[in-house]
Amino acid sequence: MATHQTSLGGRAAVVHAPESGSFDADAFAHDIAPGGFYGLDVEGVYMSERGQFDDDFRIRMIQFGTVDTAWVLDLDDPEQDRAAQALLRDESTWFCSHTKMDTLSVRVRWGIDISGRNTDTHVLARMAAPDENAKVDLKTLATRYGMPELAQADKALDDLFLELYQDAHDGKKGTIRSRAEYGWATVPTDHPVYTLYAGLDPIACRRLAPMLVKSGKNPVHILRTEHWVSRQATRIVYDGMLVDQDWTHDLLDTNKRVTDEQNALIEDVTGYKARSPKLWTWFDDHGADFSRFPKSSRTGNPSFEKDNPKLLLDMELDAEARKVAEALIEFKAHQYAVTKTEEILKRLTSDGRVHANLNSIEAVTARMSSSGPNLQNLPKKGPLRGCFIPDPGHVLIRSDFEQVELRVGAALAGEWRMIDVIHAGGDLHQLTSDELNIPRPLAKMTNFLLAYGGGANALNRQAGIPLEQAQGIVAGYRNTYTQIQRLTRRMAGLTEGIRTISQRWVPVTLDSAGNPRTYASVNYLIQSSARDLLVHSWKLLETRYGLADAIWLPVHDELVVQAPEDRVDEYCAALSDCMTFDFWGVPIEAEADVLVDANGVSRWMDA
DNA sequence: TGCCCTTGCGCG
């Protein structure tokens, strides 16, 4: 058996990598005994856009680690595979691993769900440092916590992959992707660089878990809750969303036919593609006057973003340019749907699903985020959300909190004027409209703007009203809502961070000049507390009805639920019940809607 | 080719 005697963070570390056929089960069980708490990591082949759910994805090794000893098991050896399985199945053994990657891989390969017994160090890291987005990968963390050897081993593996690739491809370097693809698939499972890299990971992870818990500022109940939410997120990713493939292909075909046609027309006439940044120069030569046209702030060139191309039609263009302008407008109207449907189809796995990632604690405010594809920002209007349908025999139900951020803000501030209106079933935007004597749309903008820490400049810009008027409105708002103003001042005085209603810690973030953005704290308090409330409802769904697993997707202030066809009423009632409660004397309300299209088919969109 | 940054836009 190959054994590395090495050092990690100034402490001895041992990595055992048994060769196929020479596995010592007793020695393994001695180091990694059932009932313990172990770092866990898996090594697989290169991951495509479909992640663990790609038919071609497979794990090659699995590693378990204590704080000083790791075992790297080669899964081509049936004995080692059996030992790994037995340990993973043991209900008394706990694991920690970084991100959902390992939990999902284990479930895909063996059907074992360890998510209830796995602590995600990525989640712990987000709790310890909510403001350090993108810097919580395991290598960076290990380095920060005094274990630079992990990053070094990673670098050595990269070099090895390049070497392996060149050996097999006449010395050619290949692209990053091709090197990774080749390297992960073919590196020998007994190569010392590979086994050392693989072995250090679970040891580092196991050491990091308690360090991260200690360095965070959250009380223990938050950790418990986040572990639960993270488990739910893993379940949602594993299940994925069923795709209506006919619907999606139809959408792609109809939209792509238009974009291809218009793109070809534009290129024929101008020599530029529709999206070329130089297309404007052609218009310039054909009578366009860009002196008062919106410009890209970076290049200073005319910008064809948004609805800007429509402005071309107001110009004195020659007939040819007018035709191109119309083609460009048509192209842009269909481009978005093409990109989105292509992304969905790219992620489609052979089970007909898209396993979008749901990050249970991504934002600084702990709001969840979705990626690959991002389901949380698919347009509400239009047919794109309709690509996603419930499982056979099921129906989707959606329930939104009613104006939750404004209500939470009113409650936290103790703003009685607002609270009275909420109790009376009135409209907060209308209240502002009446009090400040401004139109309701402007009042609505003002309500949100001020809750987000904005000021007169922002109102001026966004509402397109004169700065003086914006200043007047802001002053009026502050005079009218004195308690909101008081809360704003109180929050601005907190230079380190704030605590939400569940005592979650949210740090003050810095602007590009390094100054604390204390003005954002009101929004942090409101946004993050609203996140607490959504999780609160989700947990109620579990404790009152045992229905947490019915959640199909959370969208900030909205829960989408999948219900069996014959229990729709029951699920609707449960959802309404769990999302309706009193918060600090303010009613929080939600109503459940069944999502069924005009043909009686349930899909993720309104009829 | 690869990396990094910005802009614009969808959602809340």
Place this chain on the structure above:
DNA sequence: AAAGCGCGCAAGGGCA
């Protein structure tokens, strides 16, 4: 006194 908040993704463009 003033300061719009949180995300992810595509595309463009500078740079090595």
